[in-house]
Amino acid sequence: MNQIRINGKAFDVSDDELELSLLEYLRERRFLTGTKNGCEKGLCGSCTVVIDGKALRACKTPVGKAVGTSVVTIEGMEGPNGALHPIQQAFIDAGAIQCGFCTPGMVMSSYALLLREKEPSRDDIRKALRGNLCRCTGYQQIVDAVELAAKVIREQALPADAGSLR
Numbered sequence: 001m002n003q004i005r006i007n008g009k010a011f012d013v014s015d016d017e018l019e020l021s022l023l024e025y026l027r028e029r030r031f032l033t034g035t036k037n038g039c040e041k042g043l044c045g046s047c048t049v050v051i052d053g054k055a056l057r058a059c060k061t062p063v064g065k066a067v068g069t070s071v072v073t074i075e076g077m078e079g080p081n082g083a084l085h086p087i088q089q090a091f092i093d094a095g096a097i098q099c100g101f102c103t104p105g106m107v108m109s110s111y112a113l114l115l116r117e118k119e120p121s122r123d124d125i126r127k128a129l130r131g132n133l134c135r136c137t138g139y140q141q142i143v144d145a146v147e148l149a150a151k152v153i154r155e156q157a158l159p160a161d162a163g164s165l166r
Contacts, residue, residue, distance in 0.1 A: 004071060041059070041060075045131045050072040091149075094145035102135075106134065109132050
């Protein structure tokens with residue numbers, strides 16, 4: 001049987017599910033609806049999840065390619081007792097959330113960046129987010145939020161995956 005690990009839990013994947021997009025599988029089979037369906041073409045970034053530490057578009061990733069991996073969705077970012085991950089809190093504190101549709105993808109791209117880069121420059125942040133579209137904030141507050149999250153994680157000596165269920 002094929003298995004995929006999502007937010008720390010192992011799930012069996014049937015052969016007929018292997019050709020589904022990971023987005024379809026997450027939303028329709030696992031009822032994890034925080035990962036958004038924005039374009040189904042991999043252009044908007046609203047469906048971004050983190051697979052083995054890398055930000056990838058769930059709409060363009062067949063479930064078969066995710067078998068044997070560890071997937072973290074926005075639902076997996078929740079900390080103990082429902083606490084927000086430092087990235088999520090930073091988005092709130094920096095005013096980086098308006099309509100909220102792009103937020104899960106932005107948070108997941110930021111998470112992947114902070115897993116590999118503890119002190120990203122503003123340029124690094126912009127590069128990490130370049131595949132995520134936002135029609136509301138103009139990106140300045142989003143970059144500010146990621147910068148703030150990196151600072152909080154460093155100051156609290158937290159691993160970037162603090163609060164996630166990887």
